[in-house]
Amino acid sequence: MLQDVALGLLTSGVAVSGTARLIVDIAMYFGLFVIVAMALNFQYGNAGIPNMGCAVQVIMGGFTVSGITVRLMFTMAEAAGTELLPWANDFDWVYNNPSNVSTMNEFIGPRMSFGVSMLLFSLAVSLILGAVIGWVIALPAIRLRATYLMIVLITMADAAQIFGRNIPAISGGTLGMFIPNIYEWYPGDRTVLSAVITLLIGIISFFLFRTMLNSPYGRLMRAIRENEVTVGSVGKNVVGIRRNILMFASGITALSGTLLAFYFSYVVEANYQRAFWTYWPWLMLILGGPGNNAGTFLGCALIVAMRRVIIVNKWFLQAVFFFPIAYFESILLGVLLIAVIMFRPNGLIPEKLLYIPGVNYTKMVNEEVKIDWRNAPKARGGSSGIGGIMSAFGGGKKEEES
Amino acid sequence: MDVDTILFWVMMALWVIMPAFIVYEEITERKALAEAEAATEEANSS
Numbered sequence: 024m025l026q027d028v029a030l031g032l033l034t035s036g037v038a039v040s041g042t043a044r045l046i047v048d049i050a051m052y053f054g055l056f057v058i059v060a061m062a063l064n065f066q067y068g069n070a071g072i073p074n075m076g077c078a079v080q081v082i083m084g085g086f087t088v089s090g091i092t093v094r095l096m097f098t099m100a101e102a103a104g105t106e107l108l109p110w111a112n113d114f115d116w117v118y119n120n121p122s123n124v125s126t127m128n129e130f131i132g133p134r135m136s137f138g139v140s141m142l143l144f145s146l147a148v149s150l151i152l153g154a155v156i157g158w159v160i161a162l163p164a165i166r167l168r169a170t171y172l173m174i175v176l177i178t179m180a181d182a183a184q185i186f187g188r189n190i191p192a193i194s195g196g197t198l199g200m201f202i203p204n205i206y207e208w209y210p211g212d213r214t215v216l217s218a219v220i221t222l223l224i225g226i227i228s229f230f231l232f233r234t235m236l237n238s239p240y241g242r243l244m245r246a247i248r249e250n251e252v253t254v255g256s257v258g259k260n261v262v263g264i265r266r267n268i269l270m271f272a273s274g275i276t277a278l279s280g281t282l283l284a285f286y287f288s289y290v291v292e293a294n295y296q297r298a299f300w301t302y303w304p305w306l307m308l309i310l311g312g313p314g315n316n317a318g319t320f321l322g323c324a325l326i327v328a329m330r331r332v333i334i335v336n337k338w339f340l341q342a343v344f345f346f347p348i349a350y351f352e353s354i355l356l357g358v359l360l361i362a363v364i365m366f367r368p369n370g371l372i373p374e375k376l377l378y379i380p381g382v383n384y385t386k387m388v389n390e391e392v393k394i395d396w397r398n399a400p401k402a403r404g405g406s407s408g409i410g411g412i413m414s415a416f417g418g419g420k421k422e423e424e425s
Numbered sequence: 426m427d428v429d430t431i432l433f434w435v436m437m438a439l440w441v442i443m444p445a446f447i448v449y450e451e452i453t454e455r456k457a458l459a460e461a462e463a464a465t466e467e468a469n470s471s
Contacts (some may be wrong), residue, residue, distance in 0.1 A: 047433070222436060
């Protein structure tokens with residue numbers, strides 16, 4: 024009985040099948056991974072922060088839906104007069120979840136504004152919580168050197184999963200939990216709508232990152248990547264800037280976790296594994312070429328298409344390989360990584376020099392400077408040279424008196 | 426034509442437009458960089 028309910032919840036509103044199903048699936052994963060890979064490119068490609076904890080931010084997005092949005096939905100539905108089974112304690116929260124979610128789907132069906140507002144609420148909260156988790160990560164880790172920072176972030180990704188596995192109130196523990204279908208009002212296949220929304224958010228994220236990178240802050244990021252000691256020596260707060268970058272990118276990364284939760288209508292910590300949400304985006308970035316968005320997109324498109332085709336056609340591919348096909352994906356990850364690092368260390372599309380529209384560097388460099396430095400106003404006023412030093416120590420007053 | 430088919434093609438359009446725009450921008454920037462480099466070399470040689 025429970026199995027039928029579970030299967031019904033997972034497949035509700037899914038009508039597209041065959042090749043179209045595969046295309047929708049690839050588009051959805053492309054949208055999700057492109058958000059994560061662009062955020063990673065923003066952090067590593069442009070600021071040199073090796074974030075090996077992308078999974079932490081993605082899992083935060085998923086937990087936002089399962090831990091906060093679902094509770095808010097239940098509370099609002101009960102306030103509107105819908106009768107739900109008890110869900111206050113951990114046991115009821117997990118075991119009454121399928122029944123409550125089924126009731127919620129009936130509630131959302133005729134209320135489009137409710138579904139849309141819950142989607143927007145989840146995205147906003149995951150953006151904030153993603154930034155908060157970025158700040159939390161930055162606290163102990165940001166002062167560390169690259170290698171130690173990577174180790175700390177890998178550990179945090181595992182820690183986030185352990186929290187999800189052992190605290191049922193977050194995401195139903197090891198059983199996971201169903202999420203009400205916020206697209207229940209949509210008359211067609213919810214996965215197509217979900218893919219469109221994900222791709223739209225991917226485009227918005229792209230323009231956000233693009234604007235950031237073309238701004239003076241983007242140039243500061245690149246300067247930190249090249250030599251943080253020099254940037255620090257001219258008075259910039261390197262630690263603060265790195266923390267801001269990590270927070271901003273973490274917020275954007277968390278959006279993909281939220282979108283995945285609504286796509287599956289199900290959240291379990293095992294869906295947010297470190298290998299899946301950290302190593303694959305890293306491979307996309309390294310394959311495409313860090314430091315430019317075109318490379319990130321190319322890497323993302325190639326890897327996602329390859330993975331989905333392998334997963335869908337495992338049955339046919341098994342006849343060709345002598346080893347279990349289940350390992351093929353992991354082998355592919357390793358082989359591709361080694362091949363790219365050996366033969367194309369800069370990726371398929373190497374990073375180009377910085378070009379900012381409207382700024383003519385040639386003119387700036389060749390411009391004649393007509394300033395008479397002797398008559399130019401002093402930055403701190405007063406005199407210079409020995410007199411200035413004397414005045415700084417109180418000797419200047421005597422000079423004026425004499 | 427049902428809603429799914431329309432949305433499916435909207436999805437395909439988004440999927441094509443996004444990388445196409447990025448590739449266009451990349452090519453434009455590389456071209457502008459090459460022009461700026463050529464102008465610098467010309468200025469240096471003169």
